[in-house]
Amino acid sequence: MTVHGVFLLPAEASREAIHVDQLFYGIVAASALVAALVAGLIGWFCWHYRAGNPVKRKPLPKMLEREIEITWTLGTAFAFLALFWWASTLNLIRLTAPAHAMDVRVIAKQWMWKFEQPSGVREINQLHLPIDTPIQLLMTSQDVIHSFYVPAFREKQDILPDRETRVWFTPDKLGTYELKCAEYCGALHSLMKGQVIVMSKADYARWVDKMKSGSLEQQGAALFRKQGCSSCHGNESNDKGPTLLGIYASTIELKDGRKLLVNDTYIRTAITSPATQQAKGWQDRMPAFDTLSDHQIAALVAYIKTLSRSEEMSR
Ligand code: CUA
Numbered sequence: 398m399t400v401h402g403v404f405l406l407p408a409e410a411s412r413e414a415i416h417v418d419q420l421f422y423g424i425v426a427a428s429a430l431v432a433a434l435v436a437g438l439i440g441w442f443c444w445h446y447r448a449g450n451p452v453k454r455k456p457l458p459k460m461l462e463r464e465i466e467i468t469w470t471l472g473t474a475f476a477f478l479a480l481f482w483w484a485s486t487l488n489l490i491r492l493t494a495p496a497h498a499m500d501v502r503v504i505a506k507q508w509m510w511k512f513e514q515p516s517g518v519r520e521i522n523q524l525h526l527p528i529d530t531p532i533q534l535l536m537t538s539q540d541v542i543h544s545f546y547v548p549a550f551r552e553k554q555d556i557l558p559d560r561e562t563r564v565w566f567t568p569d570k571l572g573t574y575e576l577k578c579a580e581y582c583g584a585l586h587s588l589m590k591g592q593v594i595v596m597s598k599a600d601y602a603r604w605v606d607k608m609k610s611g612s613l614e615q616q617g618a619a620l621f622r623k624q625g626c627s628s629c630h631g632n633e634s635n636d637k638g639p640t641l642l643g644i645y646a647s648t649i650e651l652k653d654g655r656k657l658l659v660n661d662t663y664i665r666t667a668i669t670s671p672a673t674q675q676a677k678g679w680q681d682r683m684p685a686f687d688t689l690s691d692h693q694i695a696a697l698v699a700y701i702k703t704l705s706r707s708e709e710m711s712r
Contacts, residue, residue: 408574409549409570410569411549411551411570413491417551420483420484424480494533495531498532498533498565499515501533503537505543508585509522522590523593525596526595527597528601529568534563535563536556537556539558543555544579547577549570549574550566552564574594612699614696616693617696617698620693643704644701644704644705645660646658646659647705649677652677653675665694668689669694
């Protein structure tokens with residue numbers, strides 16, 4: 398039972414979300430009740446004891462005074478202890494994931510999300526998950542503090558460098574949901590976004606198969622776009638960078654006068670430390686992609702090799 402229209406809450410897309418929302422509405426209701434009671438009493442006292450109104454103004458009998466004091470103190474104490482018990486029970490349940498939960502590794506860094514599925518499939522800024530399966534995220538940061546936040550799952554957990562934090566939830570609605578970083582982590586914090594894609598179990602299994610069987614070139618092509626290589630190295634050279642079409646096996650003249658053959662080693666170095674072999678006529682603009690794994694670099698090299706045979710980049 399929810400009233401999204403009134404409170405403008407995002408969709409509830411996990412089994413846990415409904416409990417968080419119920420707690421939220423419970424606290425809002427309790428606060429509204431207390432506020433109404435206090436405001437009502439203030440209004441009533443103002444009117445009842447207005448100047449000139451002939452009412453009794455003597456103190457209450459000592460006995461009654463004490464009873465009222467004890468009643469409202471204990472009453473509110475119990476009411477708010479009940480809220481505390483409600484909220485902390487929800488938190489305690491969330492501490493330990495079910496034993497059969499699916500573990501996904503999450504690495505946060507300025508400014509992207511990296512995921513590693515149990516199947517070994519890796520993703521950047523996208524997380525594909527099967528529906529109705531408890532998911533446990535094992536998260537760490539490569540630099541500063543970030544925070545994993547998926548409003549539709551009512552899930553938020555800080556991610557710290559050199560430490561592992563965990564969170565678990567059970568997606569129960571198909572769809573694509575926003576992932577945000579909820580801890581200010583530097584200049585591009587607001588752009589540290591991603592998507593969680595909840596799929597049916599069959600679709601998810603197919604997706605995993607497809608991702609695993611993708612050839613090295615295909616993985617490289619995907620990586621070429623995901624890592625943003627394609628924004629500078631497009632079909633044609635632009636002021637940001639040269640096109641890579643036909644570059645493999647050609648000879649390149651460097652700023653320092655050396656002439657190098659573009660082979661696997663050259664491309665690998667160009668990715669991991671571009672400044673060391675700056676091509677003549679180009680500015681040193683490219684950041685070093687030294688956090689890529691060997692496998693990722695191999696995939697990129699494989700893809701760039703294919704560009705020597707094709708007329709256009711794949712899309
Ligand atoms: Cu990462 Cu904010």
